Amino acid sequence: MDPAYAQDAATKNYVDNRTVSKSGDTMTGDLNMGGRMVKGLPVHFPTLYSGNEAPSWSQVTSLVNEATANNEQYIDDQDAVTKYYDNNLTKKCYSGYVPILVENISRTGFVTTASSVTDDKFRAYGAFNSLNDDGSNGSWATHSKTGWLQIKCPEPVTIWRVALKARAIDGKNITGWTIEAIMEKNLNHC
Structure with missing residues (x-):
């Protein structure tokens, strides 16, 4: 007969089948630790590791x-992945990566420069602004037939599509162009 009360005696068979031996045993079912911790686990991995030890x-x-x-x-x-990896991951942007700019040094981190400009109305940022109401509408103009326009991006990015249009003025068509990119630490120009 199995014990029913705390003072009842238990047989060897009852104890052997319902308790876990301190020297090692197999247990089925859940072990409720009552919010307590298992302590004394090894700090280093055992040399003979079978895969079912508690770390x-x-x-x-x-x-x-x-x-x-x-x-x-x-x-x-x-x-x-590390934060460093994520922060330095080159991102591919499908549209609208460069925002509409209203100044050469933008609060969003973009910086535009140019080889030269004809006047203040056609500064470098104008090439990235199609909202101007002064007639320039997204224009940058240089004094010569050749020139360069540069935008520094605030983070590494893969720019894979560029819209390039000439102003609607006879003789001012774009006849040749080159896109170059530089990627150095803290220097992302395109």
Whole structure:
């Protein structure tokens, strides 16, 4: 007969089948620790590791730190990435990456420069502004037949599409152009 009360005696068979041995045993079912911790787990990985041992918190944090700090090859979607990797990832933007600019040094981080301009009405940022109501409507003009226009982007980005239009003035058509990009640390020009 199995014990029913705290003072009842238990048989060896009852104890052997319903308790877990301190020297090692197999348990089925859930172990409710009542909010307590399991202590005394090894700090380092055992040399003979079978794969079903409980890891210590320091082992888990060590694995995560090593995986994120030393891993530079991200292959699968579930791979961990570092903040540095994410911040320096070149992004491909499908449309509208460069905003409408109203000054050469924008609060959004874009900086435009040009080889020269004809006057203040046709400054470098004008090439990235189609909202001007002064008639220039997205224009940049230089004194000579050749010139360069540069925009510094606030972060690395892959620019893969550019709209290039000449002003509707006879003899002012664009007859040749080249797009170049420079990518250096803290220098993202296109």
